Amino acid sequence: MQKVPLDKIPPQNLDAEKSILGAILIDKDAIGKVVDFLNPEDFYSPAHRIIFSTAINLFEKHEPIDLLSMSNRLEETGRLSEIGGASYLTSLASSVPTSSHITTYGKIVQRKKMLRDLIEAAHHISGLGHNEEEDIEHLLDEAEQKVFAVSQRSITHAFSHLGEGLTEAMERITNQDMGILRGYPTKHKYLDEILGGLQRSDLIILAARPSVGKTSFAIDLALRAAEQGISVGLFSMEMSMDQVVDRFIANRAGVSMWRLRTGKLSHDQDDFLRITTACDELKSLPIYVDDASSPNILQMRAMARRLQANQGLGLLVVDYLQLMASKRNYDSPVQQVTEISRGLKGLAKELNIPIVAISQLSRAVEQREGHKPRLSDLRDSGSIEQDADVVMFIHREDKINYEKAKDQNKLNYAQVIVAKHRNGPTGEIDFRIDPDSLRFLEIDKSHQQEEVMTF
Known part of the structure; x- marks a missing residue:
């Protein structure tokens, strides 16, 4: 392998850089050809x-980009002298001579x-x-993440002809007509x-x-998906x-x-046998944590792409969104959450999988009469509401007003509220939560009975 001198100038092409900036200054449409990847x-x-940052x-x-506007903006920001003055722009x-080669x-x-x-x-x-x-292992993982972060820049996308998706669309419509769900049940x-x-x-x-049950419900969804042979990835930033x-x-x-956490298992209820059986069954499920x-988001994307390549990732769960790090330092948490939510939406599209991301709610919901969450209650919401295809809230009266819930016989009851559904209806679903195992049991509306759980 060829040795590289430590004092060697890093790879660069100043002529190409100058040509890009010159093209932007002479052609108002030129920047649109490179802004998506540069x-x-x-x-x-x-x-x-x-x-380039000023451009x-x-x-x-939506302001014009030419010699005059660039000079004025650089002068306003006190940076005109840093770039060599207006004469350098000229x-x-x-x-x-032409902007036609700017993409190259x-x-x-x-x-x-x-x-x-x-x-x-x-x-x-x-x-x-x-x-x-x-x-x-930590060192190897960090090294791999460094290389994967570089590799992300090489990914390119292009438009596809509408006809390429029509065959799949007809198959989906046929399945729906036969009562087959389009998504993962x-x-x-x-x-x-x-x-x-x-x-x-x-x-x-x-x-x-x-403490309302977000993680428990997400784990319930993950477990039910894995039981159908769908590979599940879970990023757990709150729990070990x-x-x-x-x-x-x-x-x-x-x-x-x-009892599970303290080791005080009940022999009368065959806890140990049930745990042993559950562990054997869980070992065979495609769940990765x-x-x-x-x-x-870059680290998460690299790991998710690797998991999909190796195990066929079908569902990703993120617990929880506000604990993710951003790629840069922002002045407000709103900007940080905006970057993260847009990154997660982009990742869902890139991998073509559903992503379930847990999010916090603001305290405003506890101060409102009725206490039911609204879209405006999303904490540091940024663009969460805009980026999300589905927003679901979990509402539990017993966590806000215990005595009222007790009087109404609503202890350990929850409502899952579908508050936003980009491509379908919204609604509310009633559940009972088993206080011991934290299972969510859907209540049958027709008979007001709990759903029969099959495992």
Whole structure:
């Protein structure tokens, strides 16, 4: 392998960078050809980064991009002198006869940035190799994430002809006519009637106040999907692997979570036998858990893509959205959550799977008469409501007004409220929650009886 001198200039192509900026200055439509894949950070020259960032700012505000507007904006922000003054902008514009090759130049600049990122990742990985105190599995995972983060830049997409989707559409319509759900069945009758199952490429937000049962319901959905042979990935940022495993065991075995956690098992109720049986059954289910704290969307995408390639990922559960890290520092949590929700929606489309993301609700719901959640209660909502295809709330009166719920015989009862459904109806489904195993049992509306659970 060829050795690279440490003082060698990193990969870059200043001529390509100048050609891109010159094309943008002489053609108002040029930036639209590269803005979807090129970032200011891709430019090697600091001055070029500033110019391209300013061009994007003008583009986002639908303002003209030319020598005058660029000079004015750079002067307003106090950065005109940093890029060499107005004369440098003029030299960029005059050095390019046409903007027709801007996409080609953009790909060159992007590739050079990827090579620089690869070098940076290699240096970082080299440093990891000298960390003898850290667990080797953690080091390998961090090294893999570095390389995967670089690889994301090489993914490209293009339009597809409508005809390519018509055959699949006819198959879906035929199945629906025969009563076959289009999505993955939740095995909750009334929830499936509203949603038609969990749909591919849908971002499904499951929101509630703390200790209402968000994680328990998400685990219930994951377990029911896995029982149908659907591979499930669970990012657990709030609970450790041990806690997640206990939730699955309690749900499957129908054993008290408290007895399971404390080891005070009941011999009269055959707890140990039920737990052993549940563990044997759970081992065969395609459920994969990651309990790393606060991954960002790039890390999550890389891991999910790898899981899909290796195990055929069909459903992803994120617990919970507000604990995810963002790729940059924002002034407000609203901006951070906006980046994350848009990233999750993009990931659902890319992998063509449903993603169930748990979200917190603000305290406003507790101060309102009736206490039922609304879309406006989504905490630090950002664009959650806009990005989500489905928004479901869990409402429990006994968690807000215990005495009232007790008087109405509504202890351990919950409503799952489908408040938003982009492609279908909304509605409310009644459940009873088993206080021991935390199972959600759908109530049969026709007979007001609990759903018969089959495991």
